[in-house]
Amino acid sequence: MARPILDPAVEAAGSPPATVPNGWTVRRTRRRARQTAGWLFAAPALAAYTIFVLWPMGLTVQYSLYQWNGIGASTWVGLDNYRRVFTDPELFDTILHAFELILYFCVVPVVLGLAIANTIRRIATTRLALVARTVIFIPQVIPLVAAGITWSWLLASDGLVNQVLSAVGLGGVTRAWLGDFGTALPAVGVIGAWVLLGLCTLLLLAGMSKIDPALYEAARIDSAGPLREFFSITVPSVRQEIGVCVTVTVIAALASFDIIYISTQGGPGNSTMVPGLEIYRQAFFNREVGVASALAVVLMVLVLACVLPIQRLTRETS
Amino acid sequence: MSRRISRRRAALGFVALTGTLAAGCGGPGSDSSEPSETGTGAALAGAPTCGDEPITMNAYFETGFPMPTALTDEFTAQFPNVTWEIREDQFAVITQNAPRVLADDPPDLMRLPQVSELVKDGLLKNLDGYAEAFGWDQWPASQLEQLRLGDGGRPRGEGSLYAMGLNFSMTGVFYNKTLAEQIGMTAPPASLAEFDDLLARAQQAGVTPIVQFNGGATGGFAFPLQNLMAAYGEPGPINDWIFQKDGATIDTPSNLEAVQHLDEWIKAGYFDPDANAMDYATMMSKFIAGGGLFMFNGDWESGNLDQQLPGEVGFFLFPSAEEGGALATMSAPLTFGIGTNSANADCAAFFLDWVATNPEARTVAVEVGGSHPMGLPDAPMPEVQEGTVTAETLAAGAQIAEDNGAMDFIANATGAIYAQSWTPQLQRLFAGEQTPEELLRTVQSDYESQVGS
Known part of the structure; x- marks a missing residue:
């Protein structure tokens, strides 16, 4: 501490200075120094965020106002691209499909996940619980491409699904599930549900393991049945985990791309086309960068509109 | 003590950022340089060659089709000063990347998707000069018809030549x-x-x-x-x-x-x-x-x-x-083209002519590619074993040419x-x-x- 003070701001950030000329000035200098240091610490992350998130986002908004093929000159078209997104059935239907997928990607995994996690919780100490947990989480580990190919074999007209159906006397309902207009979207949804179920189960199970066993004991003393326990203790206790599951799966449904791309590529006849795939197709195959960007912006707003209320709901409980 | 960045400020910042982008920079793509001379519209003094100096050709081919690479191997065997740097992608990837690749880093020789848009954007070299120098204009017109385009990319089927085939399937x-x-x-x-x-x-x-x-x-x-x-x-x-x-x-x-x-x-x-x-x-x-x-x-x-x-x-x-x-x-010809700004366009054109005229190259086109080589009808054809599908498809090709x-x-x-x-x-x-x-x-x-x- 014997060395002279060279820069009061820097020094202030570390230890209190030897002399105190004026309390107010010191506090202000100190605060400013802290702010500077804070910004410096945040700077790398902020720079990365700006370059890789905010900047491309801004560019997307900009592109959405132009008609542009990605190479040549562009023409300002104002909000025309947005008008097309909402009036062209080919584009708008993709958004409807995405909402339909929420049923399979979100509702099914969360509801089933709750039931499965609750069952596993009750047998937590047995070896069966470990096996069940592993089996259910495996879809998360398998590369999605491999899973997509496997499912397209399973769902083919001579695939395992139809073989089983025929074996149990349901030969009448067999079909090429991914190639049929009525069943392609649900079939893709089933693949998504299968993938996301493991994630939801694991998250919910983690949440349930934090619940104080005394609560269950107390409930049992009050002669509560398993159902009552489930709805009065388990579900309210894992509300936050449910919130996370719903958020992640709703985003997965609305922004889905990979499962569709591998299994149906949007076919047959656009019946499984989702915004993510349509954006890719518009931008890279049709070279309509403006329309693709407009759809991307709409998709982003939709995702935020769906996810922010969910976030708020779960935050209020904490 | 820490100061929070208010949400409103963050939102304002974001709006300001996008606003600057949207208003300040003008439309996207407007700064891309329009090529003034897109090729060899004027006649060349003589047929170009690959010269004697060592030269590295930059090529972009389609994955899963071994013929183009087999041709470049044979070419290097005959012209040792030419080496090839080959990049391969699936056709879907080539389709979506073609405009960007040709604009940013044009290969000397590239497998092409549908060419109308590429010509419209001035990304492909006009091959008329080469066609005249090498005599491609003497070939049956139907072979190259699909690769001819009017100014601005429309209509197709007539106009200047913007691409070539390695064979026609x-x-x-x-x-x-x-x-x-x-x-x-x-x-x-x-x-x-x-x-x-x-x-x-x-x-x-x-x-x-x-x-x-x-x-x-x-x-x-x-x-x-x-x-x-x-x-x-x-x-x-x-x-x-x-x-x-x-x-x-x-x-x-x-x-x-x-x-x-x-x-x-x-x-x-x-x-x-x-x-x-x-x-x-x-x-x-x-x-x-x-x-x-x-x-x-x-x-x-x-x-x-x-x-x-x-x-x-x-x-x-x-x-x-x-x-x-x-x-x-x-x-349709198996379409290949030369970028407007390709570094070794002359050598690429020489290669394309060699593919259609050299007997070894034509053999590769048939044996590896399975399709009919480009070129004059009386150009040498390799022997194909009777009873193979290849023999049948080649015969069918002759029939189609006859019936136009x-x-x-x-x-x-x-x-x-x-x-x-x-x-x-x-x-x-x-x-x-x-x-x-x-x-x-x-x-x-x-x-x-x-x-x-």
């Missing part, structure tokens, strides 16, 4: 000889009625008559459909439509008959029931496994089929509606027509959710909006 019907024998098919059908009869006989015998892919983003029913179109009508008007000539339409009475005929096949259950969920690779493995009698496909598979099922597979051109009528089918029956593919009319129109419409037709009339009307209206934009 052709489509038709492959059949499984064992299954054919089983249903008593002794010779390829001579008329559409005979073909229909074979389909019915196959079905009765419990054989899947046609295994054809129609799933994903590439509706393979466009193959039989266009063959049916040519059976009922003339190839000329179909080409005009593909080449975007003014006033051309796909919605014609003879094309309607073709779609209706296809619809009858669908309703009769002649196609593999999985068609709408089947991609190209699945079709190939099914056909090779004996899963169907017929497959509509191109001679690029000849070499593969000769290897996988030697002597087991036959090929014929789709018959005309009337016996003895002129035959027509899809035939080459058509481009209806999927190539615009960059988006295949994925956006043909594929979903044909998938609907297969599912019984679209009528033939409405199918043609929809494709035509999509076409008009795409050509107009």
Whole structure:
């Protein structure tokens, strides 16, 4: 501490200075120094965020106002691209499909996940619980491409699904599930549900393991049945985990791309086309960068509109 | 003590950032340099060569097709000063990246998707000067017709030459000889009625008559459909439509008959029931496994089929509606081009000429590629073993040249027509959710909006 003070701001950030000329000035200098240091610490992350998130986002908004093929000159078209997104059935239907997928990607995994996690919780100490947990989480580990190919074999007209159906006397309902207009979207949804179920189960199970066993004991003393326990203790206790599951799966449904791309590529006849795939197709195959960007912006707003209320709901409980 | 950045401020910052972007920088792409001279429009003093200096050629080829690489190997063997740096991608990747690659880092030689848009953006070298210097303009006009474009990329089929073929491929019907024998098919059908009869006989015998892919983003029913179109009508008007000539339409009475005929096949259950969920690779493995009698496909598979099922597979051109009528089918050059700003354009042009004229190169084109080489009709042809599919497809190529029956593919009319129109419409037709009339009307209206934009 014997060395002279060279820069009061820097020094202030570390230890209190030897002399105190004026309390107010010191506090202000100190605060400013802290702010500077804070910004410096945040700077790398902020720079990365700006370059890789905010900047491309801004560019997307900009592109959405132009008609542009990605190479040549562009023409300002104002909000025309947005008008097309909402009036062209080919584009708008993709958004409807995405909402339909929420049923399979979100509702099914969360509801089933709750039931499965609750069952596993009750047998937590047995070896069966470990096996069940592993089996259910495996879809998360398998590369999605491999899973997509496997499912397209399973769902083919001579695939395992139809073989089983025929074996149990349901030969009448067999079909090429991914190639049929009525069943392609649900079939893709089933693949998504299968993938996301493991994630939801694991998250919910983690949440349930934090619940104080005394609560269950107390409930049992009050002669509560398993159902009552489930709805009065388990579900309210894992509300936050449910919130996370719903958020992640709703985003997965609305922004889905990979499962569709591998299994149906949007076919047959656009019946499984989702915004993510349509954006890719518009931008890279049709070279309509403006329309693709407009759809991307709409998709982003939709995702935020769906996810922010969910976030708020779960935050209020904490 | 820490100061929070208020949400409002963050939001304002974001709006300000986007605002600056949207207002301050002008439209995207406006700064891209317009090439002033796109090629060798003027005649060259002499035919260019690769010279004697060491030279490294930068090439961009399609994954899964060994012929271009085999050609470059042979070329280096003959001209040791030339080495090749080759990058490969799947065709879908090339399709989506072509404009950017040609604009930013143009290869000397590149496998090309549909070229109209590329020419419109000035990304491809005009090859007229090379064509004159090498004498490509003496070749049968139909070989290069599809690679000629008017100023600004429209119409196709006439104008300056912007790309070249390494060979030209052709489509038709492959059949499984064992299954054919089983249903008593002794010779390829001579008329559409005979073909229909074979389909019915196959079905009765419990054989899947046609295994054809129609799933994903590439509706393979466009193959039989266009063959049916040519059976009922003339190839000329179909080409005009593909080449975007003014006033051309796909919605014609003879094309309607073709779609209706296809619809009858669908309703009769002649196609593999999985068609709408089947991609190209699945079709190939099914056909090779004996899963169907017929497959509509191109001679690029000849070499593969000769290897996988030697002597087991036959090929014929789709018959005309009337016996003895002129035959027509899809035939297209395997398209390669030179970027406007490519560094070694002269050497690339010399290579393209060598591919069509050098006997060893022509042998590679046939033996590895399975298709007919480019060039003059009397140029040397390699010996091909009798009884192979390759021999049959080459013979069919000669027949098409005689009947002047080459058509481009209806999927190539615009960059988006295949994925956006043909594929979903044909998938609907297969599912019984679209009528033939409405199918043609929809494709035509999509076409008009795409050509107009």
